[in-house]
Amino acid sequence: MRIEIRISGFGGQGVGLAGSILGKAIAIHDGREAVMTQAYGPEARGGASSANIVAADRPIDYPFVQHPDILVALSQEAYTKFRPDARPKALILIDDDLVNPFDEDRPFGIPATRLAEELGQRIVTNMVMLGFFTAVTDVVSRAAMEEAIKSSVKDKFVELNLSAFTIGFEFHRSGYTHE
Amino acid sequence: MSKPRVRAGKFFMHGDHACAEGALAAGCNFFAGYPITPSTEIAEHLAYRLPQVGGTFIQMEDELASVAAIIGASAAGVRSMTATSGPGLSLMMENLGLAVMLETPCVIVDIQRGSPSTGLPTMAGQSDVMQARWGSHGDYEIVAYAPSSPQEIFDLTVLAFNVADRFRTPVILLGDEVIGHMMERVVIPPEGEIPHWERKRPKSPPENKGDYKAFLADDDDLVPPMAHAGEGYHVHFTGLTHDELGYPDMDADTHHRLVTRLGEKIRRNADQFIRAEELYLDDAEIVVISYGCTARSARRAVREAREQGIKAGILRLISIWPFPEKRVEALGEQARAFIVAEMNLGQIRREVERFVSQPVVGVHHAGGAMIPPEPIFEAICSAGSKT
Amino acid sequence: MEKAIVVEAHPLDAIIRSDRMPHIWCPGCGIGIAMRCYAAAILESGIPVDHHIVVSGIGCTGRVAGYMDLDSYHSTHGRAIPFATGLKLANPDLMVTVFSGDGDLAAIGGNHLIHAARRNVDIKVVCVNNFNYGMTGGQVGPTTPYTARGTTAPYGNPEQPFNLPSLVSASGANYVSRWTTLHVRQLKRDILACFARPGFNFIEVLAPCPIGFGKLNNIPDGLEEMELYRQRCVLTENGEVDLDVLSIDLREDKPIYIGEFVQRNRPVFKPVRIG
Numbered sequence: 001m002r003i004e005i006r007i008s009g010f011g012g013q014g015v016g017l018a019g020s021i022l023g024k025a026i027a028i029h030d031g032r033e034a035v036m037t038q039a040y041g042p043e044a045r046g047g048a049s050s051a052n053i054v055a056a057d058r059p060i061d062y063p064f065v066q067h068p069d070i071l072v073a074l075s076q077e078a079y080t081k082f083r084p085d086a087r088p089k090a091l092i093l094i095d096d097d098l099v100n101p102f103d104e105d106r107p108f109g110i111p112a113t114r115l116a117e118e119l120g121q122r123i124v125t126n127m128v129m130l131g132f133f134t135a136v137t138d139v140v141s142r143a144a145m146e147e148a149i150k151s152s153v154k155d156k157f158v159e160l161n162l163s164a165f166t167i168g169f170e171f172h173r174s175g176y177t178h179e
Numbered sequence: 180m181s182k183p184r185v186r187a188g189k190f191f192m193h194g195d196h197a198c199a200e201g202a203l204a205a206g207c208n209f210f211a212g213y214p215i216t217p218s219t220e221i222a223e224h225l226a227y228r229l230p231q232v233g234g235t236f237i238q239m240e241d242e243l244a245s246v247a248a249i250i251g252a253s254a255a256g257v258r259s260m261t262a263t264s265g266p267g268l269s270l271m272m273e274n275l276g277l278a279v280m281l282e283t284p285c286v287i288v289d290i291q292r293g294s295p296s297t298g299l300p301t302m303a304g305q306s307d308v309m310q311a312r313w314g315s316h317g318d319y320e321i322v323a324y325a326p327s328s329p330q331e332i333f334d335l336t337v338l339a340f341n342v343a344d345r346f347r348t349p350v351i352l353l354g355d356e357v358i359g360h361m362m363e364r365v366v367i368p369p370e371g372e373i374p375h376w377e378r379k380r381p382k383s384p385p386e387n388k389g390d391y392k393a394f395l396a397d398d399d400d401l402v403p404p405m406a407h408a409g410e411g412y413h414v415h416f417t418g419l420t421h422d423e424l425g426y427p428d429m430d431a432d433t434h435h436r437l438v439t440r441l442g443e444k445i446r447r448n449a450d451q452f453i454r455a456e457e458l459y460l461d462d463a464e465i466v467v468i469s470y471g472c473t474a475r476s477a478r479r480a481v482r483e484a485r486e487q488g489i490k491a492g493i494l495r496l497i498s499i500w501p502f503p504e505k506r507v508e509a510l511g512e513q514a515r516a517f518i519v520a521e522m523n524l525g526q527i528r529r530e531v532e533r534f535v536s537q538p539v540v541g542v543h544h545a546g547g548a549m550i551p552p553e554p555i556f557e558a559i560c561s562a563g564s565k566t
Numbered sequence: 567m568e569k570a571i572v573v574e575a576h577p578l579d580a581i582i583r584s585d586r587m588p589h590i591w592c593p594g595c596g597i598g599i600a601m602r603c604y605a606a607a608i609l610e611s612g613i614p615v616d617h618h619i620v621v622s623g624i625g626c627t628g629r630v631a632g633y634m635d636l637d638s639y640h641s642t643h644g645r646a647i648p649f650a651t652g653l654k655l656a657n658p659d660l661m662v663t664v665f666s667g668d669g670d671l672a673a674i675g676g677n678h679l680i681h682a683a684r685r686n687v688d689i690k691v692v693c694v695n696n697f698n699y700g701m702t703g704g705q706v707g708p709t710t711p712y713t714a715r716g717t718t719a720p721y722g723n724p725e726q727p728f729n730l731p732s733l734v735s736a737s738g739a740n741y742v743s744r745w746t747t748l749h750v751r752q753l754k755r756d757i758l759a760c761f762a763r764p765g766f767n768f769i770e771v772l773a774p775c776p777i778g779f780g781k782l783n784n785i786p787d788g789l790e791e792m793e794l795y796r797q798r799c800v801l802t803e804n805g806e807v808d809l810d811v812l813s814i815d816l817r818e819d820k821p822i823y824i825g826e827f828v829q830r831n832r833p834v835f836k837p838v839r840i841g
Contacts, residue, residue, distance in 0.1 A: 020362055024191035027364040034191070036362040039301075061479035062552050063361050063472075148191075182841070209656050211648075226838075235655045235837035240681040244648035247641060247678075251621070251652030254639060255660070259652065277642050385616070408637045408653055409660045411616040415583075415632055417640035418624075426586065427632060427640075 001057060003139060004065040007129075008050040008082050009074030014126035018072075019051025021130060021148045022140060026055050029144030035063040048078040055139055070137060072129060073099055074112065093133055095125070108136050110171050116164055124164035131168025142169060182231035185370040192365040194329040194358045195220035195262075198288055199228060200365075201336030202260050204373045207286070208234040209259035211248035213241050213267060216300040217356040218290035221262040242267040246274035249285045253278075254416065256378075256407035258340055262288035265307050266297060268314070275349055276315035279441060281416045282394070282403065284343035284378065286336070288352040290359040291471075293546035303356035304546030305471050306523035311351045312500050318438055320445035322452060323351040323500040325470040329363045335454075335497070341376035342452045346444060347402050353499060355522070357472035357549050379404040385411030394437075395423040401444040445501060454497035455506065459485055463492025465562050466510050468531055469520040470496040473550050477520045480555035489563040499527070504534050511535035516562040520555045522546050578605045581615060583635045590629055592700075594780075594788020596747035596773025600694050601630050603750055604665065607757035608636075611661070619662045621650040623670035626701045626775075627694040630665040644675030647682045650689045655837055658688070661761055668695040669707040672728050676708065683737035685835040686765045692757065693768065695730065696775035697816070704778035711815035715782040730770050732809040735828045740765030742828040744812070746772040746795040749824060756826075765834040772814070772822070785816060798822045804829050 005022070009015045019036050026034035033056045039049065052065035068086040072093045073079035079092075079099045086092065094101060096109025112128040119128075127149065134145050146162060153161050185204045192200070199221050202210070210225045212218075222238065229236040235252075239245045242263055249259035263271060268289045278285050291307045293299025311323045322342055326332040332354060339350040379397075381404045383390040393414040396403045403423075406412035415425040420437055422428040459481060460466065469477035474495040484491040494510065496503065510517075517535055519528040520542040528541040540562060542555050576584070582605055591597050608618050615636065622631035624643035631638040641649040646664045654662040664671075671679050671693050682689065698716055699705040706716035706723045709730065713722040731742045741763055745753040753771060760767035774780060774791035785791045800821040807823050814822055 020191060023362055027191050028189050034363070036191075037357070037360065060363075061475040061482075062549075063357065063363075063475060064549060064551075066551075209652065211652055230838040230840040233839065237651070237655060237837065239648060239651075240677050243645060244651075244678050244681070247645035247648035248652030248655075250641075251639070251649035251654075252656035253652075254649075255653045255656035257656040259656070274642055274645060277645075281639075406637075407657075408619050408639075409617055409657055410637075413616075413635050413637055415638045415640070417632060418642055419640065426583075 002060070003055045003070065004068045005053040005055065005070045005139065006050050006065050006068040006082055006086070007053070007072040008048055008078035010047070010077060011049055013074045014123065015049055015051045015074065017152065018126040018130055019053055021145070021152050022133070023053050024152065025140045025144035025148035029147045030141055032057055033060050035060045037063055037065070048075065048081045050078065050082060070139070072133060074125065074129060076100065091137060093129065093136065095129070108132070110168060112168065115167050115171065119160070119164055119167065121160060124161055127161045127164035128168035131165040132171055135169045184232040185367060185373060187367050187369040190365045190367065191362055192329050193220060193362050194332050194354065194360060195290065196224045197329040197333040197365045198262070198336050198352070198354065198359070199224035200367060201333040202286070202340070203228055203232060204333070204367065204370070205258060205337040205340035206375070207258045207260050207340060209249060209252035209257045210235070210261065211237045211239050211245045211252070211259070212261045212263065213239055213245050215264045215267045217292055217359050218262040218264050218288060220359070221288060221290070242270035243273060246271045246278070246285070246287065250274060250278050250281065250283050253283045253285050254281070254408050258344065260286040260288065262290065264290050264292045265294040265304065268307055268310060272310070272314040276317060276319070277418050278349035279315070279319045280418045282347035282405070282441070283416070284347055285349050286339045286343055286352065287349060288336070288354060290354045290356060292356050299547045301356070302547040303472060303522060303549055305355050305473060305521050306526065306546055307353060308499060308521070308523060308526040311353055318442060320442045321351060321500050322348060322445060323353050323498065324454070325353045325496060325499050326358055327471060327474045327495065328358060329361060329365050331497070332358060333365050333367065337373060338452070341374060344378040345376040346400070346448055347378070347405055348445060353471065355471045381406050381412060388412045392423045393425045394421060396440060396444070400448055401440055449501045452498065453501060453503055455503055456495040456497060457492070458495070459492035460494060460510065461492070462490055463513070464490040464515045465492070465518065465559055466514040467491060467493045467518045467520060467555065467559065468496065468507070468527065469493065470499055470527070473520050473522050476550050476552040477555050479552040480559060483552065483556050484559040484563070489559060491559045491563070496527070502530050507531055507534045511537060516540065518542060518555065518558045518562060520550055522550055578602065578609070581605045581608055581635050583633055586633050589633055591626060592777045594774055594776040595626070596696065596771070596775070596788065597627050597630065597694050599747040599750060600692060600753065600771045600773060601633065601665070603754040604630070604663065604692060604757055605634065607754045607761065610758060611761050613661050613761060617660050619653060619660050621646045621653065621662060621664050623666040623675060625667040625670045625699065627665060627667035628670060644670055644673070644678065646670065647675060647678040647689070647691065651682060651687050654687065654689050663690045663692065665692045666694070668693055668697070668709040668730065669699045672730060672733070673708040679734065680737040683734050683739040683766050683768065686738060686740055686832050687835045688764055688766070690757070690760045690767045691769065692771060693730065694771050694773045696773045696779055698775055698779040700775040700778035704782055711817065714815070714817065716779070727813065729809070729813040731812045731827045734768045735809055738832060739768050739828065740830050740832055740834070741767040743826045744770040744772065744824050746799060746822070746824060747774065748792050748795040748799070765832065783817060791816065795822065799824050801825045802827070
C-alpha cells in the first residue's frame, strides 16, 4: 500500500524537519519504507514550502508525491496551493487558526501554532502537528515517532519537542469526520 | 571530541549526505570543491565532517582548481574527491584527462541537473552521460556509476574509491538531483565491513629506486604500482606522453603504446567493477534499460507490465561506463524489443543501438522532472502489442 | 693552448636528472639559471631532498619539473598552484615549490595565483617572467609590455601588462620579491629564505627569452638583456618602493626594481581540525 503525504507550510515552520522525522520514524523505527523529497532553490524559500513523503510496505520505486493521500497544511497559502493537487477524498490536517478551508472540504483541525505558543515555543508547531498526525492517521506508530524525534533534535530540546508532540497527539476535537 | 569516521547504523539520509558519508567510510581524507547545486550538500557535509576525522576540506576558486587539487592530494597518497554538477563537470574535463594520463586515482561526483549550460540548477537531469564518457580530449576509458538510491550512493562512493585506487584511474559517480536530494533509508555497516581495495605500491624500497619505474605496468592487470610524493622514489609525473620512467617521450610509438595501455587497463579489468541489476530478464521479450533515478520508474513500469502478463524485464545499469556491451549483446539474442528510459534525449539509447539489431525505443525527457512510470509502461505495452 | 678540464661530476648531479640532459631551452635563455639557483637552495636547505617536491605547469619553465631529480609533477597549463595546494595539504611535511612561467601562472592560471595568495597556502612559487609565451614561439602574454611585439601582436601589444608583485601583494601573499637571472646569489638565498618562511611566498625572476621575446623587441641576445639588468636594476628593501613603480618595460631606460617588496605575517592556511 503506497501512501503519499505532503506536509506544507511557510518557511520557518519546520516542515522539512517534520517530514524527515516522519520519514525516519517509518523507515527506521517502524521498519517500513519511506522516501522524502523536497523542492529546492529560491522557489523553496518563502511562500509555501513542502516536504513530501511516500510511505509503503514494499520498496518504493517512483519517489515523488503526485496526489497526496494526506495533506498537512500549516498556512493558508500552503493549503490553497496544495489542496487542489491532493486527492478529493484526501485526509487533510490543518492549523485551523490559520487556515480557512474551502467550503466543501472537511479537514481535521488543530490550533497547532497556538498550542505551541502556550508551551512557550512557537518553533515546535511542527511537533504539535506531527503528534496530531500520528493520532489521526494510521501511517506511523507513536513509539516510532518519539524515537525519531529523540534522534533528530538536539539533546537539550528533546523534552520540549516530545511535550509538543504529546500535546498534538492527545488533542482531540469532535465535530470533524473523515470519510 | 573526535567523531567516528564510519557512522555505522541505520539512517533516514539525504542522498548527498550519503555520498559524503560513503567517502568518509572509504577513507577519503581530502575534498576540494566549488559549490554548485545540486551537489553542494556533499561539500557542506564534508566541510562539517572531515575536520572531525582529521581530513582536509578546502573550497577552491573553481572546478579547474578542484580537480587539480584532488589529483595533487592523491599524488601524495591520500584518497581524494570532488563533487559538482554539469557546468562544473565541463570545467573538470581538463584535469580529468590529466588524472587519466598520470594514472592518479580520484573520485569525481557529478549530481546531474537539467542541462546544457546553466539549465535547471535545482532540477534533475541525466544528460552528462556522454560528457562523462568522452568529455576530455583524447582517447581514454572511464569508469562511471549511476546510483538509484541514497543507499546506492553510499555503496557506490565506496566502490568508486576502491576502483580508482586499485586501477589507478579517475572514477565518476553520475548521480542525479533526484537521488542526491531525496531522503531514504541508508544502512552504514561497521568500519570493518567496508570493502577496501588497495592501491598497488612499489615492490622495491626507495633506496633501490633504480629498480622502480613509475609507469611500468604489471603484465597481468596493466596497472603500474604507484609511489607517492615524499617517499624518496623521485618520480616524474607528466601529462605529456611519457615512457615507463615517466619521462616525456615525444614519439608516436610511445604515444600509441601508452594510450592503448591506458584504455586496455580499464577494459581488461572491467569484469571486476561493472555492476548491473537484472529483474525478470530470464524470459524477457521486452528489455528495458535504465539507470539512476529513472530506473526507479522503469522498475515499477516493468513490474506492472509483468502483472499484465507482458514479458518485460529490466537491465538497470549501475555502472554506465564501461558499457556492458557483452550483456546487452546477449540480451539481443532473446529480446524482441529494447526500451531505453533516461532523462536525456538518447545518450544511452544510441549506445544500446550499437550492440543490438532490434528496434530500440527511447523514453526520453530533457530533464527537470523525473520520468514517471507511466510513459515507460506505455512504451512496454506498445512494444508488447507489436509482433 | 690551455688544457681542457674534464669535469666528471657536476655539483648539482645529485639533484638534477642528468639522464634528461640536454635540456630543451634555447641558447641565452634564463630558465636554467633560475633552476640552478633552486637546485642549489635545495641542497643547502637542510630539508631532506626527498621532502622537496616541485610542481610545474606548462611552458618552457614548466619543464623544470622534468629536470629536477625530485618527486616532480608536470601538471596542466595553469594548474600547478592548485595541484601543489592539494599535494601540500595532503602531506604538510613536504616542501612544495611551484616553478612555472608568467603565462602559465598569471594568464591561464591567474585565478589560482590570486586565490592561493589570498588563502596564503604554504607553498613557494618561483615565477620565471620572460614577458612572452616562449615555448610556442613568442606570443604576447599577461606580462608583455604595452606596444611590445609578439607573434600574436605583430603591430604591438594593445594590452596593458600585469605588474606581478603588485598583483600578488594585493592578493595577500606573505612574501613577494623579484630578482633577475643576473642575481644568482640573491635568488638562491631568497629561495632558501622562502623555504623557512611560512605561507605563500612569491618570487618573480626576470629572465631573457632572446628567441621568443628579444628577437621581436630589439633585445635579440640573452647577454644583452643581462647587461640591461646590470645597468638598470635597483635593489630595494621591504616597503621602500611603491608597488606601482614595479611595472617593467625593458625597452624603456628606467630603473628595474628588484629585491624584497613585501613581507607579512598573515595567518597561513590550515585545514580546519576539530577535536
